Amino acid sequence: MKYNKKLRDLVYSLLVMGLSLAISLRMSQIFDDNNQFAAPVFILAIALISRFTDGYLYGIVSSVIGVFCVNIIFTYPFWEFNLTIAGYPLTFAVMLFVSLIISTLTSRVKMQEKLKYEAAKEKMRANLLRSISHDIRTPLASIMGASSTLLENDGLPTAERDDLLREINKDAQWLVRVTENLLSVTKFSGDNVILKKSDEVVEEIVSSAIVKFRKNQASIPITVTKPSEILLVPMDAVLIEQVLINLLENVVAHGEKATHIWVNIECRNGQVIFRVADDGVGIPPSRRAHIFEGCELQQGPKTQDGKRNMGIGLSVCSSIISAHGGDMTAENNEYGGATFSFWLPYEENCNEHCITG
Amino acid sequence: MSIVLRDKILIVEDDPGIGKFLKANLTANSYDVVITETAKSALAMISSHCPDCILLDLGLPDLDGNQVIQNVRGWTKIPIIVISARSNEDDKARALDLGADDYLTKPFGTVELLARIRAALRHTRTNLENDEIAMSGCYRVGKLRIDYRKHRVYLDDVDTNLTPNEFKIVALLGKHAGQVLTYKQMLCELWGPSVGSDNKILRVHMANIRRKIEPNPDEPIYIFTEVGVGYRMAEEEK
Numbered sequence: 001m002k003y004n005k006k007l008r009d010l011v012y013s014l015l016v017m018g019l020s021l022a023i024s025l026r027m028s029q030i031f032d033d034n035n036q037f038a039a040p041v042f043i044l045a046i047a048l049i050s051r052f053t054d055g056y057l058y059g060i061v062s063s064v065i066g067v068f069c070v071n072i073i074f075t076y077p078f079w080e081f082n083l084t085i086a087g088y089p090l091t092f093a094v095m096l097f098v099s100l101i102i103s104t105l106t107s108r109v110k111m112q113e114k115l116k117y118e119a120a121k122e123k124m125r126a127n128l129l130r131s132i133s134h135d136i137r138t139p140l141a142s143i144m145g146a147s148s149t150l151l152e153n154d155g156l157p158t159a160e161r162d163d164l165l166r167e168i169n170k171d172a173q174w175l176v177r178v179t180e181n182l183l184s185v186t187k188f189s190g191d192n193v194i195l196k197k198s199d200e201v202v203e204e205i206v207s208s209a210i211v212k213f214r215k216n217q218a219s220i221p222i223t224v225t226k227p228s229e230i231l232l233v234p235m236d237a238v239l240i241e242q243v244l245i246n247l248l249e250n251v252v253a254h255g256e257k258a259t260h261i262w263v264n265i266e267c268r269n270g271q272v273i274f275r276v277a278d279d280g281v282g283i284p285p286s287r288r289a290h291i292f293e294g295c296e297l298q299q300g301p302k303t304q305d306g307k308r309n310m311g312i313g314l315s316v317c318s319s320i321i322s323a324h325g326g327d328m329t330a331e332n333n334e335y336g337g338a339t340f341s342f343w344l345p346y347e348e349n350c351n352e353h354c355i356t357g
Numbered sequence: 358m359s360i361v362l363r364d365k366i367l368i369v370e371d372d373p374g375i376g377k378f379l380k381a382n383l384t385a386n387s388y389d390v391v392i393t394e395t396a397k398s399a400l401a402m403i404s405s406h407c408p409d410c411i412l413l414d415l416g417l418p419d420l421d422g423n424q425v426i427q428n429v430r431g432w433t434k435i436p437i438i439v440i441s442a443r444s445n446e447d448d449k450a451r452a453l454d455l456g457a458d459d460y461l462t463k464p465f466g467t468v469e470l471l472a473r474i475r476a477a478l479r480h481t482r483t484n485l486e487n488d489e490i491a492m493s494g495c496y497r498v499g500k501l502r503i504d505y506r507k508h509r510v511y512l513d514d515v516d517t518n519l520t521p522n523e524f525k526i527v528a529l530l531g532k533h534a535g536q537v538l539t540y541k542q543m544l545c546e547l548w549g550p551s552v553g554s555d556n557k558i559l560r561v562h563m564a565n566i567r568r569k570i571e572p573n574p575d576e577p578i579y580i581f582t583e584v585g586v587g588y589r590m591a592e593e594e595k
Contacts, residue, residue, distance in 0.1 A: 176464050196446075196585075201560045207567070207575050208582040224575035230564045232557060237584045238446060263575075 009053040013062055020045035020066075024074060038074035039091055042066035043098055050102035059099035067092045124315070128185065131312050135178050139171035146171075173216065177249070181316045184242050195236045195323055202231040202265055202272060209244035210263075220252065226265040233272050233346050239320045240344075246313040247276040247340050257281055258337065271326075272346045277339040282332040291330050292318035317342070364478060365389040367408035369399040369425070370440065371418050375463075379412065382467050388474075396420035400428055408435065410477050413457070415441045415448060423448075423455055430456035436477035440465075446585030450539045453586070459536055460586075476535035476592060496531040498593050501570060501579050503531040510570060517569045522547075523562055527570070527590075530580060535592030537583050563588065 024038040031037070046066055050059035070091060146164040150156070156164075203226055210222055244263075251258050258280030266273045283291060292314050314330075321328045321342045328342040366383055370376045371394045380390045391406055393399050396417045403411065411429070415422035426437055439452045439460040449460045458477050461470060490496050496503040502511045508524050510517045519527060525547055530538060538546075540556040547559075563582075567574040581589045 172464075199557055199560075201564045203564055203567075203574070204560065204582050205584065207577050208584050210576050211581060214576065222575070226575075230561055232561070241584050 005054065009058055013049050013053060013058045016045050016049050017062055017065060021069060021073075024069075028074060038070050039095075042070055043095055046095055046099045047102050050099045051106050055107070056100065056103040059103045060096065063092075063095040063099040066095050124319075128312060128315060131315075132178070132182065135312060136175065139174050143168050143171045177216075178312065180242065181246070181312050184239055184316050184320060185312075195239070197234045197236055197324075199232040200235050200237045200240070202226070202233055205235075205237055205241050206244060206263060206265065206274075209241045209248065212241070213245050213248040216249070220258065220261055222248075222261045222263060224263045224265075227267050231265070231267055231272060231346070233344055235324060235344055236320075240324075243317045243320050243342065244274070244276070246317050250313060250340070251276065251278040251280065254280070267346065270346055271343040273341060273343045275339055275341040277333060277337060279333075279335075279337040282336060282338045283330060288330065288332075292328065361387075363387055363389045364409040365391065365406060366410050366412060366474065367399065367402060367406060368392040368412045369396065369417065369422075370394065370412070370414045371416075372414070375414075375440075379470075382470070383474075386471060394418070396422065396425050399425060403429060403433075403435065409481075410474055411435055411437045412474075413437055413439050415439055415452060423452055426452060426455045426457050434481060436481050438473055438477055449583075450541065450586050453537060453539045454541055472535075480533075480536065490532060496534060498534065498579060498591050500572075503527060505531075512570055512572070519566065519569060523566050523569070526559070526562055527566060527580075530588055530590035534590040537587050537589045539587040543587065 020041045024041050027037040027041070043066070046059060046063045049062045050056075053059065146168045150161065150164055203224075206224060206226070210224075248261060251261050258278040260279050262275070262277040264273075264275040264277070266275075317340075318328045321344070324344050326342055326344040328340070330338060330340050332338050366388045368376060368379050368383075368390060370379065370392070373394075376392050376394070380392055383390045391402060391408065393402055394417075396419050399411075399413075399417075402408075413422050413425060417425075422439065422441075426439075429435065429437065436458040437456070439449065439457045440463060441449055441452070441460055442463050449462075452460060458480070459473050461473060490503075490505055494504065494506045496505070500513045502514070504511065505528060508521070508528075510519050510524060510527050526543070529543060529546055540559060541554065543559060544552050544554070544556060563580070567577055567580065570579055571577045579591050581591065583589055
């Protein structure tokens with residue numbers, strides 16, 4: 001990675017220097033050996049190099065080369081290095097100075113960008129922690145309450161006892177799902193994102209997610225539409241499966257009155273697009289802007305009727321997708337319900353893999 | 358009065374909470390249960406108690422669970438069911454490749470646990486991999502029938518027209534019904550050890566198989582995907 005960048009910087013610098021040399025030579029031909037253009041052209045080249053390469057090295061080296069070029073090629077006596085020309089030290093100083101200033105400015109801008117990015121990440125992490133603690137505390141309180149009720153009251157009627165036990169079980173399952181998401185998040189903390197990418201058959205991941213979703217949820221019908229050819233797409237299968245499960249569960253948790261889920265897979269322009277649509281109430285306008293940020297708890301205790309926050313779920317989804325180099329969106333459908341869609345990058349040479357039989 | 362012979366299960370688990378619930382549950386389902394917290398004592402107990410099945414947590418304090426599997430597989434075929442935390446599919450696959458029979462991901466439900474134990478015990482009852490196939494030449498689950506003599510797979514008594522390669526895959530999974538087979542195990546069994554670790558061909562075949570044998574390929578009921586690990590053929594509880 002780093003090596004590639006260095007190579008890129010080097011190639012870029014050489015190209016720019018070469019180009020400015022060519023321009024200066026052409027200019028001196030056109031304008032009859034009048035070489036006053038050479039110095040400004042090289043200064044511009046040095047500015048460009050300092051701006052678009054990392055660190056100071058390329059800028060400084062280019063300014064030294066620039067000075068020599070101007071001196072040797074474009075200053076009388078031609079093709080000779082001559083230190084005695086008046087103003088020569090000034091040209092050298094100006095070129096070096098330009099290179100240093102621009103390199104410094106560039107580094108500073110880059111540093112600021114990095115700080116800004118860090119701050120955004122920190123904010124996201126804080127939001128996540130906030131919604132996680134909320135997500136965990138509610139079911140824990142209910143588990144504690146139910147279990148101590150069971151321990152302290154011997155004579156509870158069987159029906160009531162079973163109710164409490166079922167409640168404990170349900171909350172524990174919820175906690176399991178929250179921690180699954182947390183585990184996925186840990187893959188993204190720190191700078192090195194660990195994606196275990198391999199070529200996966202898209203429909204296999206989708207069907208596996210549906211089977212897992214079925215284990216926990218009611219029997220809401222799901223219709224899947226997919227292309228007839230078998231798509232092999234590079235992805236971290238476990239994480240993408242998690243995204244799909246989250247989106248399906250989100251329909252049940254939030255798409256009130258949803259009676260049907262449509263999963264659509266489409267392949268076009270180097271993208272595989274996944275859509276999960278429902279016919280529920282859709283996304284409330286107040287939540288739409290921040291739906292992937294996992295922080296809709298900030299408005300206080302607005303979580304209505306014990307509907308639990310899927311905030312973490314969705315923000316996990318969106319960070320998984322961006323780590324894959326894709327993007328995720330949420331919108332309301334024209335005829336009711338919501339559609340969550342995401343795409344993953346995909347190279348369309350799959351036909352060679354599509355073995356039939 | 359008859360003596361009831363009960364299957365003995367060895368639980369190797371260092372978390373007391375999980376150990377306790379496993380023991381309570383298995384005892385309630387009429388298994389004899391022995392429990393230990395370390396790998397070293399587990400190895401000693403396996404030779405002294407001769408359990409019928411081992412539940413092995415991979416994260417043990419003294420030894421890596423995989424070392425236990427390797428050690429045990431050196432001299433016996435006692436079924437081993439690995440209990441592991443999620444998030445490391447590679448660990449699961451490695452444990453299976455080393456000779457574990459199955460795995461459960463924490464947290465798991467008791468229904469799933471009992472089903473896996475029954476499946477593991479059933480597979481070691483006979484020397485044959487699957488006694489149903491040995492007797493009738495067929496493996497049946499739901500409306501699916503794999504006919505090992507005719508090399509055909511029928512759904513609702515209609516031939517599913519699998520290609521020879523597809524049949525080989527389904528046949529292999531049927532022989533080990535109820536158990537996970539890793540990609541590596543399947544590739545090695547089907548195309549020999551030199552085929553390498555590229556499982557793309559297997560995956561594409563599987564997608565085609567599902568389109569032929571599953572009533573609804575989007576919600577498979579006969580062949581399940583264990584994401585990042587391998588495949589499992591459904592098994593009917595009898």
